[in-house]
Amino acid sequence: MPGTPFFLFDWRKPFLPALKDFIARRTDGCPGRALLVVPHNRPWRYLQHLYALDGRPTLLPKVITFTELLGRWREQAGEPPVHTANSLDQVALLRECVAGLSRTDSGLAERFSRMEMEEFLPWGMRLAGVLEELFGYGVTAADIAHMEGEVAPPAAALLAALGRIQEAYARLLRERGWTTPGFDACETARLGEDVPESLRARDGRPVLLAGFALLTPTEDILLRRLWEAGADICLHTDAALALGDRPHWACEEHARWLRRWQARATLADAGDAADAAQPAGPEFHFFAGYDVHSQLEALREDLLAEMPSAKDAEDAVRLDREDGDEAVIHWTAGQEPAGPSTAVVLTHNGLLLPVLHHLPRKDVNISMGYPLERSPLFRLLESLFRTQEERGADGRYYWRSLLECLRHPYLAMLQQEEAVDPAAAPEAGRASLREPLALLAETIRQGSRSRTLEEVLAPVEVRLAPREARALRELVHILFSAFAAVRTCAELADALEALCVCLQERGGHIWPHYPLDAEAMYRLREHCLPVLRHNALSREPFTARQLFQFARQILRQERIPFEAVPLTGLQVLGMLETRLLHFDRLYILDATDESLPGSAVQDPLLPDSLRLELGLPDARRRERAAAHTLFRLCAGASKVTFSWQEGISRSALFDARKSRSRFVEQLIWQEERRRGRLLVPGEAPLRTPASAARPSAAQPEEIVHSPALREVMRRFLDGRISPTALDAYLGCPKRFVWHYLCRLREAEEVNEGDDHALVGKVVHRVLEQLYRPHIGKTVCAQDFRQADLAALLVQALADLGGEDALPPESRIMLELSVPYRLRKYLDEQPETTIIGLEEPLETRLSLWEGRRFAFWGQADRIDRREGALHLVDYKTGRVRGADTLLWNEEDFWRELDDFRRAAEAGEADADDALPLLAVVRERLHSLQLPCYVALLAGLRPEERVENACLVELYEKGKEHPLFSGPWTDEDYVVALRRCRELLGLVIWHMEHCATFRPVTGRCAHCPYRGACRA
Structure with missing residues (x-):
């Protein structure tokens, strides 16, 4: 209710320990009575760890995320949905809406009435994303006309009917009892006037809303109802908000929140008032590298210098390199290493694997999602899809596509089927498929550009033992024939399921050594395949290209999570995963403006300039969110090191220069003001790589x-x-x-370009047949006036296999140019007697x-x-x-x-x-x-x-x-x-x-x- 205070926690101190103490005070030492609502689930692991360190049994607070809160609230508000629509469900529903509106809208009919599902899919996915945001922000959109010159014609047609599409889409969702996360938020805000009793605060059972920063309109509505029902708002922010001083600019959203709700701010801990007057801050260091590798090498040196002793550093490096295996150190409870916590913060997920290779110790906590699209599994699936898309109508496969699939490292590690009697022939049951696959690849590489599966399998099978031939044929069927036969989403899911089963059964011995790949396969089976198998389009026939496009869209949305253990020691996180967490030492990598705060992604459907008009977040709001995340993280650290890449020349076409983040620019400016002089590159705190140029060792050029x-x-x-x-x-x-x-x-491989040797043979054959x-x-020139050079050329191409060996464009150019050039040669032919x-x-x-x-x-x-x-x-x-x-x-x-x-x-x-x-x-x-x-x-x-x-x-x-x-x-x-x-x-x-x-x-x-x- 108005006047109820917001409890502020000084962002220079760890939030979760202070929140734990605050819960203890609010529950009289019985934290199990409290209900804690947080934006995401990551802090719960750390709270559990903090309670475990107490060393005594206790009931823990009930922690739910805002998404879980929506589910509970809507269930009790009436009309609970029976199905959460996945991405393909949403596209199918939107296609139905667009088709219905096309009957009366000539603009939509012109663009979408004859559009195949493959073409509609990307527009449907983008439209679903826009509507999801509109629902999440509680916005009822209007039609946006006259956008033909601003966006592509299909996008202009959709924007011109955006309001009607949203209305029809919401109506269909309600009629069918379907929902989406954004629609849940919108409907809960519309229907949930009264806070459910299970979510209300009461004596001895506090409800705490912790860690929120920028609110969407629906979040603002629902959290305010909870606050008015007695919930406590706990903000980790600049303590100046509670002292009447001007807060840090990254916390201005909290100030607006206070003013909007007419709330007052009070410090959760009275001791924070005295500490807030102290201008202490972190020690900033900066490193301007020339590429990613120079940043990683500087990171490795800094982490080695932080280790307790030189001997520990040597042992860590030795263990890291010993026998090529990762060294993992485990601690039992109560034996966690003391000392400051350290976090390596990645501004984009492409840095994860390079960072892990450069870390001196491997016992790290990885807390970020890794895109499935970057995994080797996705590359295998993409090559399989592309192989089918490039398959001819006659069932013949392009040779390079087949080789790309067969050369994938997963397949070389697979084993044949188990022997009938493993005890009698233990080695036979563990035979690898590497050699049969190598023979198959060799056959493909030395053949023609397009081959049927039987043409490449038959000559290989005669060189293999029966068991090897059977295993190879089964694998080829799973990789190619099964995908060639799919006609529906459900059949594609079955083909992918069979591939996963094959990889797991034939490669069960390798996945324990490759946990990232094993987790990617798990996400494929348990998250992606159900979306393909259970949706409104699952039984509808589509072309192979359309089906593979569906699968790509689903796979690209999936992320591979990490277990995030141990919670102590060195931690590797994404920027979003640092929310509400605290670390003493921070290393923030690749802090360029493209990654921090990040460049706005150009949406072909809804340009950034229109988002603000619709009430959706634009680039400015995303920048404020990134600023609060970064400066809150830095405020509680004792040492912060930023690294970035410099020296990339600006591209005149794409303007793709990498420059340091504007947030880093501000921190450098503040450091220069404090020192009273400009920072000199190469001198602390602005370091640069110290590299020495050495002549390369001379290589022997003679034999x-x-x-x-x-x-x-x-x-x-x-x-x-x-x-x-x-x-x-x-x-x-x-x-x-x-x-x-x-x-x-x-x-030896199929020739893709001009085969000069074959062209020479063909021309020689033509002249031989001519003479x-x-x-x-x-003879003289007149003797060859009537010679049919084109017919001789066609015959020579057929005799020497040129029709299949040469690419179509090369063959056409040959058929056009050779008769012309030979005719010019014959016209200049001197009189001569041919004797051989x-x-x-x-x-x-x-x-x-x-x-x-x-x-x-x-x-x-x-x-x-x-x-x-x-x-x-x-x-x-x-x-x-x-x-x-x-x-x-x-x-x-x-x-x-x-x-x-x-x-x-x-x-x-x-x-x-x-x-x-x-x-x-x-x-x-x-x-x-x-x-x-x-x-x-x-x-x-x-x-x-x-x-x-x-x-x-x-x-x-x-x-x-x-x-x-x-x-x-x-x-x-x-x-x-x-x-x-x-x-x-x-x-x-x-x-x-x-x-x-x-x-x-x-x-x-x-x-x-x-x-x-x-």
Whole structure:
């Protein structure tokens, strides 16, 4: 009633111990008589702990949250609901309301009459959230017209009918006996004029309303009725409110509350009046890091410094790292460590796991909700959903989607079914599914882009034991076939239930080691699946995409709770979880303005500018709530350290710069006023990271030519040598060693981009089929005018599997571009006589020291032009033609000849050959044509090989010749000898070099660039 005091508790002192003493005074030492109403349930654990520390049995106060209070009140106010609508129930009800109003509202009909449930779902969820807030704040909304230019058209249509939708929605809830938390608050405020007897204060049974700060209109109505019925209001706030002084600005909401109810304030403890005059406050420290890791490293150092002794710190770190296990220290009752309490406060839940990895001790109290959306379980479900959404109408699955699911770490840890007789074969019953899954992934990776489940399972099952094959097929059915068959929400819940059962039964040995994952699975089964299985839409058929969208929305609303034990020692909390609690030392991480107070989330349905017009909380109110939470927490601490990230440049597009919180700015300003000078970064209390730049250790860039490699190289040179291998060595000896000697291969997988090797094969096949009928004939451009290049290309694609191997866009571009470019090449075709196509070239060539080596290759085409042989090799990419002048530069050949003589005499140093190799690399670029010329001349010594050329099909089919010709007989002999000299130089260096050095500048497409570090 007006004039009844509010009891104020000085926020510089712990609230819950003072509240415990206050309850004892109000109940004459019998706390079990009291009824305590709190905003949330977290303080109850701490009150229990405080009573347990008394060491004597006693009846505890009855503690209920405001939500529980609403349930009791409405039950006794009449018309109790029979069902609490879940999120899908609310969406179904709203769709019914919108459909009914669309009959008379053309705006709604235009946007929503033909909208599928999948499209309506996000709008329905947002609309349900807005209506929930409207009910919770006791607001009866009006239609908001003419919003077409402010929000998206569907949102404008909903806002134009918002008042009517709210009215129809409330009517349907009452008719069906349904409710929601917000509707409960609204109806209780409307119907509950009289306070139920069980909630009224009476002699010897006080009712205390503790810890409230900012009230919603419905909370204001109901709490005022309780207060007028004799309940006590207990506020943890600035004691200046009771002394007539101006309170801290974060407590102004309490001052307005007092004025609104015409109440007076009195201190709950008379001793607080003297303490309130003392200007003592916490010691503030600030740390401006360059990223999250620097903040966590500073936190770890501070926590280590706080430990009782250096030995304890060493033991804690040792236990933390021992065998990779977490060290957990347990205390029995009465053995809790003495000393100040410490809390690490996280401004957003993304910090939780990084913080836990950096803490020096793991016996921490975690008191915050972790989003299920961030868990590995959600990632598995998301990959399963996406796999079905990307499945073709013919039942074929996209290969990457299948691999993403099968590579999830959960599956690799699963076991096969138990053996029939575990005693007889104990190991068989515990066999892992890791190897069968690896075989399945390998089969998928090496196949085509889309596969049916049977196509990937069949070749794997023949390589497995029957029990392994049966376990793998069962798992594939649970992961893919079961989800492919769902048609309703209830069937989707059954498929998810079967997945959970499989994970729990096959992975029962791992979940005790991964409590976060086990809890995520529990929340899925006990909280999310009932929502899917029991709602107004559960039996209605939907498309798979719609069903998976329903599941995503439900999963994203779920949070994984922690047990919050032990209640002593180091504690890790979210900012909201700190309400009503007290800690001596605080470490508040990532205190940026984006997290504290936090940026307003842009709502596509209801912009922040409209919320205040409707009477809903806007960004300013959220900031006041965050300010009260933070400054109340800091007021009772002795030491507070804020950390944040600085140095992120502002983005011109998104304006995404991270800046320290405005609350931190205020505290820094206050500290500067107290000191009378600006704080200097790097000096206490404004610390910065102290990092020293050190040169990184040099990595070996060369591969030593060890005895083992010499043996492998000997076997390589004794075999058949291809020009491709010589070009690989010329381009980069290090890459040659990894590829040809070490046999390191890239992972074989489905090609997603342009398959240049396959395109080359297709073009070569087209030209082969085009020229095959003309072998032995003289041809020119006119002979190919009528050639159907498009038909030849289609046939070549079919013969070589290009229709399945190439992406659709690449195949279309190939079908359009190749005939066009080949036609341009044929139009420039010189007159020539074709004497060979795809001709194999293989013989032994005598090189340096008279040694003979076997070379082989395949000439794309051999012509006869002007009575001499002419080699032609097609290239589908860009071509760097050889520098034909090199063949006539006598200085180079004289230097090469001198080096050969020194090498044959055993007096040459391999490093002296590097300049010669560099000239060949830069001016000839390739040894393919010199090798082909030498091979063809060896196979047909009776004819002269006049020239060889590379045909650049990428453009107009330009020919890039190897020689400038024509030759005299003497010049021809010299040219052949010089071709063999180049081959001899490269092979001699391959044998005699001490190290294989990388050649930089061409590393972009090297498969070994990650390991090379050249």
